[in-house]
Amino acid sequence: MMKPMLGRKSALWFASAITVLAIAVPAADGATRERPCNGAVELCGRTLDQVVLPGAHNAMSNEEYDWNIPNQHYSIPTQLDMGVRAFLIDTHYGKVSDDGKTVVKVPEAEGHSTGATMYLCHEYCQLGASELIPELAKIKDFLAANPREVLVFVNEDYIDPQDFASAVTQSGLIDYIYTGSTDHYPTLSEMIASNQRVVMLAESDSGTVPWYHKAYDGSMQETRYDYRYGGVTTQQAMTRLTDPAQLDASCAPNRGGTTGPLFLMNHWVNGKFDNGDPVTPDPAVADVLNTKDVLVARARACEQVRGKLPNIVAVDDFGNGDLLGAVNELNGVTPKAFFEVAKPRGAVVRAGRKAIFRVKVSNYGNVDAATKVCATLPARLAFRSRCATLSVARGGGATAKITVSTRRRARGLGVARFKVSGSGDTVSATAKLRVKPMPKKKPKRRPARHKKH
Numbered sequence: 001m002m003k004p005m006l007g008r009k010s011a012l013w014f015a016s017a018i019t020v021l022a023i024a025v026p027a028a029d030g031a032t033r034e035r036p037c038n039g040a041v042e043l044c045g046r047t048l049d050q051v052v053l054p055g056a057h058n059a060m061s062n063e064e065y066d067w068n069i070p071n072q073h074y075s076i077p078t079q080l081d082m083g084v085r086a087f088l089i090d091t092h093y094g095k096v097s098d099d100g101k102t103v104v105k106v107p108e109a110e111g112h113s114t115g116a117t118m119y120l121c122h123e124y125c126q127l128g129a130s131e132l133i134p135e136l137a138k139i140k141d142f143l144a145a146n147p148r149e150v151l152v153f154v155n156e157d158y159i160d161p162q163d164f165a166s167a168v169t170q171s172g173l174i175d176y177i178y179t180g181s182t183d184h185y186p187t188l189s190e191m192i193a194s195n196q197r198v199v200m201l202a203e204s205d206s207g208t209v210p211w212y213h214k215a216y217d218g219s220m221q222e223t224r225y226d227y228r229y230g231g232v233t234t235q236q237a238m239t240r241l242t243d244p245a246q247l248d249a250s251c252a253p254n255r256g257g258t259t260g261p262l263f264l265m266n267h268w269v270n271g272k273f274d275n276g277d278p279v280t281p282d283p284a285v286a287d288v289l290n291t292k293d294v295l296v297a298r299a300r301a302c303e304q305v306r307g308k309l310p311n312i313v314a315v316d317d318f319g320n321g322d323l324l325g326a327v328n329e330l331n332g333v334t335p336k337a338f339f340e341v342a343k344p345r346g347a348v349v350r351a352g353r354k355a356i357f358r359v360k361v362s363n364y365g366n367v368d369a370a371t372k373v374c375a376t377l378p379a380r381l382a383f384r385s386r387c388a389t390l391s392v393a394r395g396g397g398a399t400a401k402i403t404v405s406t407r408r409r410a411r412g413l414g415v416a417r418f419k420v421s422g423s424g425d426t427v428s429a430t431a432k433l434r435v436k437p438m439p440k441k442k443p444k445r446r447p448a449r450h451k452k453h
Contacts, residue, residue, distance in 0.1 A: 037188035039366025040333040048185035049261035052330040055086035055314035060120035067128025086312040090156040094119040103129035112160040136171035161207025182219040221256035225266035247301035265310035290321025336424030337369035346432035352408040363392040369423035373400035378414035411437040
């Protein structure tokens, strides 16, 4: 079902109005803070084309699913959990081989006419293939669980646009698709408020699908992607991306020229030799190319050559090197936690007994957080403050169990104050503590004495 289209001014006003309502989230202590966008509060007010996203080349080709000649260690769902936000993917038609062990690629025209199954695979589906719709559904599940994340997909498309649109719809991902213009973009806050958080681009053919845009026809520009040109060695190709004297040349325009608000920096070395023999992606190459200093230096060089920072930095073997660190530096963002604490339940105990509080902490920041949760209680009711430590993963949550001993002669109502701190953020919360006096002991009854006669 198509989403209703608003005029740009109306759409922006509507999105801004929702933003005010949706992102001013009350903390447990009553204060309000805007949750981060893509892991950082600083990014919320920037338009998409002002943000740098960590990207994965041939993102679907991965070791986790036992693909041969994989470009990545991890599947797309795992990449999402780890922080990748832009994905270069390939889509094909395919059918399962007669022995049921592999998928055989089917030409686009034949696949469309016969209703063949749609797959994510790279050139030779026999080397690895994942059914498209279930994988898109996993992306939808991530977005449902992480409502503050914005993604970009660039599809090297070998399937009919309408079939791809059908797959997006069937998977449920359609509920998160961006339907606005790719000539200019809203801020991340506005995209999040409208829940249009996935930009979908096609390399070749987007057909008449209104939310599916041709990447290199005004939507995006890029660098070249094959640095083995001229039949050079791996080391020589790597030098083209690491030698300061050659970085300007590595940033020369390729598809899309110099137009398009989004800018893709392709940053890997593989491809094919001049004789056509395939070159396997090598994690040892990524160990060098994916280092923070190399990525930042090349992105800054491209900024000078092209007049803007890359918006997508796409690498092979994400996990080697420090892509996320490089992207944070390019965005001017310091990795830190962003805590929210659910209001803890109060405790009612007898004096001298132990009170137990459970403090649930969520982390919306862009770093896993080593966290300390400390409780301070009125001295008249309880003994010294107690602390607990826990690890709260980015995008995740954990619960601290705080046990405090009350005084034997305590009685009355007080406030337990909790301080949650770690990895650059601190928040607080409170809960009530009511201590009832110990019941008075009933005097023992003496046994009745019988009178002697």
